[in-house]
Amino acid sequence: GENVEQHPSTLSVQEGDSAVIKCTYSDSASNYFPWYKQELGKRPQLIIDIRSNVGEKKDQRIAVTLNKTAKHFSLHITETQPEDSAVYFCAASISSNDYKLSFGAGTTVTVRA
Amino acid sequence: GAVVSQHPSRVICKSGTSVKIECRSLDFQATTMFWYRQFPKKSLMLMATSNEGSKATYEQGVEKDKFLINHASLTLSTLTVTSAHPEDSSFYICSACPHGAGICYEQYFGPGTRLTVT
Numbered sequence A: 001g002e003n004v005e006q007h008p009s010t011l012s013v014q015e016g017d018s019a020v021i022k023c024t025y026s027d028s029a030s031n032y033f034p035w036y037k038q039e040l041g042k043r044p045q046l047i048i049d050i051r052s053n054v055g056e057k058k059d060q061r062i063a064v065t066l067n068k069t070a071k072h073f074s075l076h077i078t079e080t081q082p083e084d085s086a087v088y089f090c091a092a093s094i095s096s097n098d099y100k101l102s103f104g105a106g107t108t109v110t111v112r113a
Numbered sequence B: 001g002a003v004v005s006q007h008p009s010r011v012i013c014k015s016g017t018s019v020k021i022e023c024r025s026l027d028f029q030a031t032t033m034f035w036y037r038q039f040p041k042k043s044l045m046l047m048a049t050s051n052e053g054s055k056a057t058y059e060q061g062v063e064k065d066k067f068l069i070n071h072a073s074l075t076l077s078t079l080t081v082t083s084a085h086p087e088d089s090s091f092y093i094c095s096a097c098p099h100g101a102g103i104c105y106e107q108y109f110g111p112g113t114r115l116t117v118t
Helices: none
Strands: A004-007 A010-014 A019-025 A032-038 A045-051 A056-059 A062-067 A072-077 A086-092 A107-112 B004-007 B010-013 B019-025 B030-038 B044-051 B067-073 B076-081 B090-098 B113-117
Touching: A004 A086, A010 A019, A019 A086, A019 A107, A032 A062, A045 A056, A045 A062, A072 A086, B004 B090, B010 B019, B019 B030, B019 B090, B019 B113, B030 B067, B030 B076, B044 B067, B076 B090
Parallel strands: A010 A107, B010 B113
Antiparallel strands: A004 A019, A019 A072, A032 A045, A032 A086, A056 A062, A062 A072, A086 A107, B004 B019, B019 B076, B030 B044, B030 B090, B067 B076, B090 B113
16 A cells, blocks of 8 residues: 655754655555644644646645655745644545545644744 | 534543444535544544445454444444444544545545543
8 A cells, every 4th residue: 555654753943944844655656645734633734735747836835846756745834933833744645546545654843933 | 615523522431332423524515534543643544434325445454343434424424433442542533525526635624533441
């Protein structure tokens, strides 16, 4: 099955700096890559996603890049703010496999004021 | 739109009893729902895929007789943890895909159910 690896496991950044989280996946058939933000005890919230026919997508301070050849994708958060502090998960899915999501292990991001 | 609810949000039960968790899509119909388990400071692990009107598909290592899933309508899926044990204590989260979309890229997550087995 799909194996998604995520790094780093923890990330501490100064407010205003950028944060980058990287993920790799194993199944070349994966074609959908969402990123979720989860606060303690809450549901995961989709913050951005990218499909395999696109190499980059941006939404205000958040961007995601995808390298299909290398099978890795990254989340970039610019101008970080304290409210960006949370756990971030990457995931991958295959449309032909019921769209089941395989999650990375998560990255705990702490933005220092 | 695209709201998914879960009930209860928290439940404490005694070892050996069964607990039912409901997952509802409030403003859309969902042909497919997913059930996840999340241990503290860990990732979401898919337990099973629930399709309306058919049997659930369980992931490897998940006991189907222990975690009973029923998806009787397009807006409701239930997960019953039977003969619960302390090691079943976890955060259970469901997600749902809209019906008729043809594709299911975005899953909408419920708020989760915190199960504690004493």
